Amino acid sequence: MAFQSKLISISTSFLILISTIFFHFTLLSSSYMLVHHINNNNEHNSHHRRPILQANQSQCSLFMGSWVHDDSYPIYQSSSCPVIDPDFNCQMYGRPDSDYLKYRWKPANCELPRFNGLEFLEKMKGKTVMFVGDSLGRNQWESLICLTWSSVPRVATQVIRAYPLSTFKFLDYGVTLSYYKAQYLVDIDSVGGRRVLKLQEISENAQAWRDVDVFVFNTGHWWSHTGATQGWDMMESGGSLYQDMDRMVAMETAVRTWARWVDSNIDTTKTRVFFQSFSPTHYDPSEWNGGSGATTTAKSCYGETAPVSASAFLGVYPNEMKVVDAVLREMQTPVYMLDITTLSAMRKDAHPSIYSGDTSTGQKADPNGTPDCTHWCLPGLPDTWNQLFYTALFF
Template sequence: MALLNNLCNFRVKRQYFNGKYLIPAISILLLVAVIAVSNAYFPFLVIMPRTRSIWLSYSSFSTSTGGRKADGETCDIFRGEWVPDHDAPYYTNDTCPIIHEHYDCMKYGKLDLGFVQWRWRPDGRDLPRLDPARFLSSMRGKTLAFIGDSLAKNHMNSLICLLTRVAEPTTSWPSSEHTVYHYGGGYNFTVLNFWAPFLVRSELVDADGPAHTGLWNLYLDEPDAAWAPLVPAFDYAVVSASSWFYRPSMLYEAGRLVGCHHCLLPNVTDLTLRYALRMATRAALRAVVGCGGVTAVLRTVSPSQYEGGEWNKDGNCVRTRPYRRGEKTLQGFELDFHTLQVEEFEAAKRAASGGGVRMMLMDTTEAMILGADAHPSRYRGWTRRKE
């Protein structure tokens, strides 16, 4: 895709690259494509030349067959490869005001930016670049919500940065977990971000915890109040979460402790992080599809690209080019996460069948595992927690 973004202008020495958002950046045009088949037509979604319409299928894991291309064949935008894109980057730290200085990896010492100039190309087709003006026009009067962890926030930030090329939103913060970006000027388009890393209600009960990453109470059948009451106001809700479930947690259902993940407490059953993510995903999807008129989009897990160790140990993101197809495969917890997300999506879709609910599986995992990660890893500004 032509969306390896939030990136620096190589011709300007003092203009730094922010690498935080490469993982979610690829998802923006895929998201646009997914939205386009949810009973909406976006004129910028075309196959070159621009006289032919693009049709999509969602995923080999999804029961949906999408549509047909002009030549009668299906086009799966989630299967493909990374190819060079010498026109990238498409926005910079200077042109996008919402990029946080904390994630300015070039400022903090990252020198090799070879991972920047790549785009995602589905098998047999090229995806066109996002046309910000046409996108805003097509989304006139709509509300798009991103719900989840930092990847959900970065996904949203990438979209805002691209749209800034033609319009800048007004920003408000109804709460510390809720940010609103509104585009006026005749667009009346609203983008919402909700910080809900577990999707459900959570409480930090021990800042250190058994693994030094905190111990949390998770209420697996209670969607987070930061976003759940506002669902009726959404037109599209993009749900994505996974990485925070590695943290040790106590698991509750119906107000009762049912088990834990890595709590290391006697007489408490370890149900594992797989159970926690499955039940939280189930609760979130039910909350979204329970409100008629909302298109629910579930974005699958983005695998970690750390090499040489874990994120909080000796790991680093050092690749400058994507993997070739088949060179790296999904394994371990990430494979389990992807499997359960697909299963919960299909179960929610079956339960909502006939109710006029629109659901989309945004299966970006294959693209993400092949991509060269732009996570700033150790090249970022660290902010110590106040004691």
Template sequence: MSQKVTILVFSSLFVFLLTTISYSLLSYDSLWKINEFTGLSNDYGLKNNETQSLQNETESLKNQTCFRNETESLKNLRDRLRDEAEKRASKALEKCEIFSGEWVPNPEAPYYTNTTCWEIHEHQNCMKYGRPDSEFMKWRWKPNECELPIFNPFQFLEIMRGKSMAFVGDSIGRNHMQSMICLLSRAEWPIDVSYTDDFSFKRWQYSNYNFTMATFWSPYLVRAENVDSKGDLINIYLDEFDEKWTAEIKEFDYVIINGGQWFLRPIVFYEKKKIVGCQYCPRENVTHLTWHSGYRKAFRTAYKAIINLGNSKVVTILRTYAPSHFENGVWDKGGNCIRTTPFKSSETRLEGYNLELHTIQVQEFKRAEKKGVKRGLKFMLLDTTQAMLLRPDGHPNNYGHSPHQNLTNDCVHWCLPGPIDTLADFLLETLRREGLSSVPKKDFI
């Protein structure tokens, strides 16, 4: 009898101790999980009062944890707090003007290299040709009142699933698309589905997402032709569509247009098949006409081509002018761009022809948007001029070719990797803000 009592007592003590230890471990683990949420303010850039509110709620729920089914309540808590943080951060970002800000260091960049991306053309491959510094790749854009998320290739491709995007304009537009291919390579490499071998008219297919990206070379956005074999003088027809792209874009969901540098060259302007003026050309009895009028009319004609499609599927995006940064001379007189760090916004400003190009672009965009909206069309503005103005350090200069080649310095195009990669940050955030697609709620790695 005594032996049975002893066994019963020890059994009871063992069960009691096991229950106490298990409960303590579960509570410790649960409270540790709750403490994870103190880092939410860093993840989502919440303000101090918003962070404190979440922390207070967390502390309150900590005190209640021991009275609940911990596993289920903590899962719900985690989801609720994360959802709340995301909503508050999203609302703050949507109210923020993302195109005004400064460049700040980003030690995590770049997100690809010149050896991991095959779509980097020689004249953009600054590291291959011996550029000695690499800090120009390690910056990100910081809006004045919020954080601009770094481009997420998985999220972008999810948004673009089953859709298509065309880049129409000059070589900076092509530079932009090549940057996109390199950034997207972390998620998927595209296959070439081009109709031609001409790299000015390329199409790329992302098979896993059924997403197509294409580029259309049209530096004047309207019909243009060389006057001579050297291309020193160009005829542009300000009231005629460039059908190399206008006949193709009806099949695309997004059309990103740009233009600028080419309008500063010698040009003969035509309207209604007749010469109306000439810029920087020695022709007699021809009215001198500056680029301003021609630039405005070219954009107006380009927008007219899109609006005339009457296709409410097409979303027109203007990516504004990216300034060049020649110093110590013009492009063909020894000008160079040897700076190695960005400007601060207080150190330079948009002025001269850079300001005029930007102003005309935006004016014509708003005019077209007003007309297009009446027909159910969508327009979006990527006003990246100010951000790119502050990056004199991002060009190839003399590192876009072999030192044995006698070529002018390139202070127009952008090194890859480099500042032009940030255009993807702006593009993705603008697409997200406009709510043009519903992205499944999931984590993107």
């Protein structure tokens, strides 16, 4: 009897153990399904969706982190990419240093997936990606072509350079990468021999934005241009013409026009929309060397060869981004903000400076007078923008 009672006790304990294991397995499965369901819903419903990458049980802050030296970069060489404009081809035009090519973005608490051009083509087969905006969009467009091309250098391609639309096609995959120049997003028309920036009209530009699967929009830099570099003669808003107005008011009017077009024309079951945040310039060393009290001989980005450390960074949130943020929050369509502003502000070393194809300005004779501290070298920083874009698309 004692043996039988002991056997019954062991059997009962075994059944309890099995029941407990089953309960926890069911709980874990339910938790996984719940998280999976929430993440899927967030992907479709959040206007500022962030990919969540896990490392040490911690959430990844994709756009906050630091730059780390990595000898496995760059992914491609400028000499092996067929589309880099002279403006961005720093190695070809004599830049003597190369450490700026060796930095990898390390987000807080996680690692970014390395860009894989073959995977990008396979997942985007038959689709079109279009960058719309100013020359920073062209900078990123060329970077994406180079990154992808480096994985499949022998595939059939076709490139068409035109204004305002340029395209690069990977014919074997049916993938089209396009760039449409629209530095203000809204239309500019010629009226009586004058260039009129129409803050509430976008239909002319938008004619080219049909049958696109993924958009990356940007605007910002041209809104502050004056004098000879200003891209318009008059502004039109509310049926009235203006010689000028507060530039951030004008920009907000234009971005709201763009937002209305997106909300009215984008089918989110077919098309993804990204907005690239403001790309910072580096003309004023006081912005990164501790303020005007710091001693420095630098007058611009010329001669800068290393990033700003996160601890020394004095980043300022640009007014252009405040405008975009305010508009995106009111939109019905989910728009993913590629927030590259802060991480790019740390890269004072990554601009062409005097090492570009623009020899007409006498840059090398007066390097502190006319360096390009707006655009970025290729290979270089825009490759990281596209690595973040790639992460947001697929992870």
